[in-house]
């Protein structure tokens with residue numbers, strides 16, 4: 001097992017910094033089980049980290065921080081079943097490349113591919129597209145070391161697990177049929193442990209392997225064009241329904257948007273203004289075309305809303321930024337769509353969603369901007385992204401998640417002593433709406 005000398009750890013944007021007591025990289029599952037078992041015995045805590053791309057202190061620890069970098073790569077796959085098993089520390093980039101070698105692909109990515117599979121799944125990382133749930137909905141099974149040090153198979157990896165309903169990945173992706181089915185939701189997952197693990201912030205167990213739903217590999221064509229903000233507001237839903245993936249970046253100073261669409265190469269562009277100015281066009285393998293490379297380090301606040309109210313929220317955000325922040329806000333606003341799911345702590349649970357993300361240059365102070373905008377996002381009943389800036393605690397969040405208490409029961413069953421917790425997670429998960437401890441088992 002590798003042990004990095006205890007030194008400060010900084011997340012990608014640099015806005016979360018801490019010095020763990022020990023920073024360990026177990027070479028295998030046995031070593032990880034020993035780390036967690038020993039921590040439990042001695043009253044210590046363990047936090048698993050992925051690529052450190054979350055900007056809330058989910059992985060902060062002054063005790064043991066574990067990296068799963070050593071457990072990465074494609075382990076096996078079943079093309080017919082549409083399943084692939086990968087090490088939990090595999091980055092999305094690596095997953096895309098290794099799956100492609102096996103003729104397979106993920107149905108969607110977020111905006112970048114630096115995250116690890118377990119880290120992206122851990123916070124409900126999403127891309128855009130009404131036929132796609134967040135990446136957590138791809139989780140079909142896997143293996144983990146729980147907070148008690150027990151090694152446990154779950155979902156499809158657990159022979160005793162109840163069967164799961166046909167997943168959304170069993171639909172063909174990208175064709176016109178899909179578009180007709182847009183909004184149908186990401187399917188129901190029958191296994192309660194899987195529904196809890198889907199978005200679990202590393203608080204039920206440390207995953208060592210994940211089995212995800214995959215599709216045959218496919219190419220996509222990326223098209224980006226600029227348009228006026230008013231045009232985009234009027235047409236965003238139509239864009240979302242007629243393209244495989246569509247999102248918009250709004251640039252406050254110019255009050256213009258960049259529309260980004262992704263489609264199978266043979267798909268003809270649908271709605272597009274006559275004076276649209278095409279700024280990028282590219283075709284290639286999906287895992288290379290979907291993720292992009294951000295040109296600067298940024299921090300981000302993102303909330304998800306029921307699809308029907310999303311554009312009202314965007315309008316309100318636009319007005320507020322124009323009247324209060326236009327001269328100081330240091331980047332752009334990203335609007336995307338996500339299919340509904342039934343994962344206990346997914347911020348898209350129960351309804352198709354629209355996400356609104358405020359991106360701000362990480363070199364500049366973000367406090368006045370995010371602090372001023374967040375009440376507006378809350379007024380519309382938004383649920384925050386678990387891995388991005390927000391100020392919410394369990395007292396506020398519990399009533400927004402119908403399966404909150406069920407999640408707490410499952411978490412408590414697998415980590416009764418809170419070995420996998422830190423102070424921040426306690427503020428998120430251990431206060432329900434009455435301010436009482438959420439552990440109900």
Ligand SMILES: Cc1cc2nc3c(=O)[nH]c(=O)nc-3n(C[C@H](O)[C@H](O)[C@H](O)COP(=O)(O)OP(=O)(O)OC[C@H]3O[C@@H](n4cnc5c(N)ncnc54)[C@H](O)[C@@H]3O)c2cc1C
Pocket residue numbers: 012013047048049050051052053054055058059068088089109110111112114115116117118119120121122123124125126127200201202203205206207208294385387388
């Ligand atoms: C440049 C950039 C672009 C982004 N783009 C998007 C986007 O398009 N869409 C979106 O939704 N989000 C996006 N995010 C947010 C990002 O996807 C999430 O914060 C994601 O969780 C980061 O993954 P990570 O591997 O860095 O995990 P970390 O941030 O290191 O950890 C995230 C969570 O996963 C847990 N975890 C990590 N490994 C394991 C494991 N093996 N077992 C159990 N739990 C584990 C951690 O404990 C933690 O709770 C972006 C962030 C950045 C910085």
